Amino acid sequence: MATSTGTSKPADSAGLIAVNGPVETFGPIVVAVALLALLPLWFSDSGSMMGVITEGVVFGSYVIAFNIIFGSTGQLFLCIGALAGLGGFGSAILADRVDLPMIVAMVVAAAMAGLVGGVLSWVSVKRGLDTIFIGIVTLAFSLSFENFVLGRRDLTGGETGTFVDAGSDTVLRDRVPSYYVFLALLAVFLVLFRLLQRSRIGWAFRALRDDQLAAELSGVDVAWHRIFAGVVGSTMLGFTGALVAHSGRGFVGPSTFAFGEVDVRVLVMLALGGIGTLLGPVLGSALITMIDELLIDYAQLRLVFYGVILIALFLRFRHGLIPALTGFARRLLRRSD
Amino acid sequence: MISALMDGVVLGLQYGLLGVGLTLIYGLAGVINLAHGQVAVMGAIVVSLAMEADVPAVPAILIGLAAAAVFMLLVDATLMRAVYRQEGESRILLGLLIMLGVGFVIDGVLEWRYPIQQLGLRIGGEPIPILGVPMSTGSLLATAVTVVIGLVLVVFFRSTALGRGVRSVIQDEQGAMLVGIDPARVRTFVFGLSGLLAALVAVTRAMTGPVGVSSTISFTILALIVAVVGGLGSVSGAFAAGVLLGVVDRLSSFYIGTYVTTIILLLCAAITIVARPAGLFGRSH
Amino acid sequence: MTGVSGGAGAPRLLQVAGLSAGYSGEDVVHDVSLHVDEGEAVTVIGSNGAGKSTLFRAIMSLVTPSSGTVTFDGNDVTTTATHRITRMGLAYVPAERHLFGDMSVAENLLLGSYPRRPDPERLAMVYDVFPRLAERRNQHARTMSGGEQQMLAVGRALMSKPKLLMLDEPTTGLSPLLATEAYRALAELKAGGLTIVVAEQQVPLALELAQRGYVLENGRFTLEGTTDELADDPEVQRAYLGVA
Incomplete structure (x- = not known):
């Protein structure tokens, strides 16, 4: 069992940081994305x-x-x-109703999400809110948004949802190409995360997660870094949501971005994969997607299962699974050498 | 207008009771119980199952209340032990995530085993006019029960040694130990009480309309909103906030519309946190 | 039991043997031994940061000792939970007081006798020693002055009918006049037969109240003896009594 000292630090990749070559930096991403790129070989027949x-x-x-x-x-x-829904519904409305070009609509909608995320961050930093209060404020925003989507039928289609025109003449509507578009987005996000991790900002993130006061005393602008993370992460969420709205069947409904559908799974995926790690999100989402598929006939049991995963992870393996996963990442890295 | 106001107070008292259970656990254990609504509905489902098994209403209700209380006692005795070993921010985060997980489990089990089971306590009799507004007997009985329980709680917290003990631990845990109070035992007691109160709210709600698995999340959210607006850890604040929000709820759905109402309630919570984290009725630091 | 001073015959109430304790693995108090006999008033004097509070907190199990034992009234209480020690008759008034700020004076006092019913005679006695508390019985503890809060903290501790009252710097934040007043009340309690241990920076007051004392420096006892001996000690005079 790995020592527990590393678990409180995000990006528990102290070993990775020491070596800074391009292979060590991007190797894990290349391997992970390459593996995912192979998946359609097996699945392209099945819609x-x-x-x-x-x-x-x-x-x-x-x-x-x-x-x-x-x-x-x-x-x-x-x-x-x-x-994500702000990006999704926003982009759909901007493209279909305001007649902006799809790409522009997506960028504007993602920027909107980034702005909202930034404001949420800014408010919580300004008011010195701790985790729990940020959680409640953002949860309130979440549920307000859900109610807004249900209530403003004219814009969102309410309970029945709405079909999005923009994007219908692009590859986004084709099964296999759209998969690769999303995979490309995932690859870009992974590279972005890696670059952040390796930059001075990443160093500041680690410092402020470790000990906020100490970080502040050593000159890290904690407020700026929090708001920065809020803006960047929210923009990424908004852009992904926008892409979701224009792809596939071109449909967005109240459950597409619902708290119970998205937040719950993301939380479980991140907890399972490893908070603060590079490949944890990929691993976690892969595992949960697989398990969801296995439980497809027992949809209600999914929730039980998520609950058990959350409890078990935080209760038992909080100091075990995450270092184990970074160990796994390290082995991956060595193999790619 | 008057009828909306009265509806609001009726609803608000129930909101208050719902918030009390959540606020107490936060005050004593630093845990935001995100499974509060789930426990409430679980209690109601147990009542309805007991009634289907031909248990008379009152004993069935007592069984349901006991089931919810025992469940929370078990949570305190098992899952929460790991939480209590933590301190500060990580304790709060751990407690929140574990109770979120517990909520998922209850929700999942209820949806799986009892997707259409509902508790509806139909109480016969003609509507009785109060201040010129006809009130259904179910709603009057629900209000009466809520008011009585509210008064019992006030007396309990003001005038009994254990009640004062609970308040003392919320205010100053070390001070409480120094007068001979065992915070762990008080905490256990409050977990049980909170489960019981949650189920009681679900039962009184069932007197005016059916309660089933679809109500779990909205109960939890309402409890959270009420507890936040009243000031986390403040019992009297939760009651005051409950009534306030109940009136806001009825008036705004009367004049504006339901989907805006939920948004307004949520905004109340968000604005309270940002403007006055100690709650509308708590003292500000 | 009026005005009994600790003599050879009085039973031992508190015995601390070889106690070391501190925070996150680092001891603040090292190998400290002290004893208090029934009816005695004992003082622990030392400057800020000498370890007085840590010593008291370790006695109360608010800090887990890394070694040594604490015996109270014949029972080993080294690892006994704080609330049990309190119920056994060792009342502790910390420097931060830990009052219930949003409760009234009366409620704070009622809680002092937890879990038993408050004894009306005892309540009358507390109000007698601290008439101010009687005047303010319905006021919230938070809204009172520092001196009144200190009275309430002592009053609350007395409500449990302790065998031993242990106070950590009861004069913190009090004006010299109020500090003298506080010690007058302690002297009154001592005269009533209460055993008292008090940690203090205001050394002259403490030496006047107590019969015996210990000097704590950097977490170790450097000196112990009767208060007369301590008052005559040149080191004590120089460091604590301001005698040049």
């Missing part, structure tokens, strides 16, 4: 299986974004789905 693995990759992106906010700076944003 439903392509849907499942695409959703898995989408969730991988959500988890990386949430990992930047929560894993790096400890801000418990319980509005992952809402921020």
